Amino acid sequence: MSLSEKLLQPSVRPAVAKDLAATIDSEVSGKKGLSGAAIKTAYAGAKKKVDVVSALNDNLDQIVAIFDPYWDAFGGQGDFGAYLKGRGDEVSADILKIADARANSTSRDQIAKVYGTFRGKAADMIKDALPAIGATLQKHAA
Template identity: 45%
Template sequence: MTATLSDTLLRDDRRTALIDDLTTVVDQEVSDKHGVSGAVIKTAYAAAKKMRPGLVPGALNRMLDDFVVALDPMYGDYRAAGGAGFGPYLVSRSDEASEALLSVSDGRAQRTSMESLRKVYEKLRPTGRKNVAEALPRLGAVIEQHATAG
């Protein structure tokens, strides 16, 4: 039986490196945003990080288990199909992958005790699917890198 994504990525010996790489993905995705909406995202991201240093890796760590569970079925399908990379595979299922990931962050945003962060999230949520879809190539590459690491 093939190990699930959860079995592989949620091991204590892999978690910290995965969180570090996912934080880099978030930083890169925010940095790549352009135009008016990009400026809004960059400003909100900088403000959130300033209000709470360590916010991004901390949030990723808290949500990692749920993110991995959300991606597990897609990763299993990808492995069974023998695809050419998990990033391109996620892109091919962009709507499903984006919604699976956003359902995790939506739930966390609803339960947060930090009203200011909830408000920022709610302002950015309408463009969430587009932003998550744009991140899928990088996200998939990082997931695959860590899932296949010795």
Template identity: 40%
Template sequence: MSTTVSEALLEPSRRPVAVTALTDVVDAEVADKSGIGGVAVKAGYATVKKLGGGFVQRATDRLLPQFATALDPFWATKGDRPFGDHLASQPETVADALLAVTDARAASTSHASAAKVYGSLRGKAKDHVVAALPRLGAAVERLVR
């Protein structure tokens, strides 16, 4: 069994499964959004998905090494707790670690449309990441085991 999120998720035979699982987490989180803020998130996500060619999956795959590295220290300290609970117990720190990855990528992307959508949603991104931590943690735990 792998000892880190990076080892598990980046292992060549497991990586495609990890990308699909994490894309499914994003899809589910977006689908669960409601209200005016949810409409904005759903519209932004639909715009990004229209970029075609599996943009969301490709972006997830490109960012997976950085996301996995960002999650490694949290995995190392989870103890016997479910990973989703462990992440949710320190929401600010985890959200900041994950958003540092997407902020860096958005700042250097060649996809102006994606960067624009990200910029328009970034103000509330931390709230969305925090809300996703239990689902993200559960998905990662299934992938690492």
């Protein structure tokens, strides 16, 4: 059974979206320094406009599909987060393709503008978050 088949089941999907939102919240709250403060401010503003859990749930098919080939290659043995981290450049590029397309198609100019501001740092932020994202996905795939 693919990762998508496991995580997109109606009985599992809401918990995956909720836990991924918590993972994002945790990753953002852990950012330090001036850029961390800017990220926290931007994220707080975005959360006023968008329900993160609902947005993740609405886009979960596309999100989880990114991880299907990695899950298949991983084979379910060990720590999926560590596996993803070891392929950070490739995984972050795959995620950013989807994020870029979403940002380019949004009718919310403010969200696109904020995304554009942080796009240059996005790959590093994603790579930093891959162990936590992988752990969250693996938790629900087990």
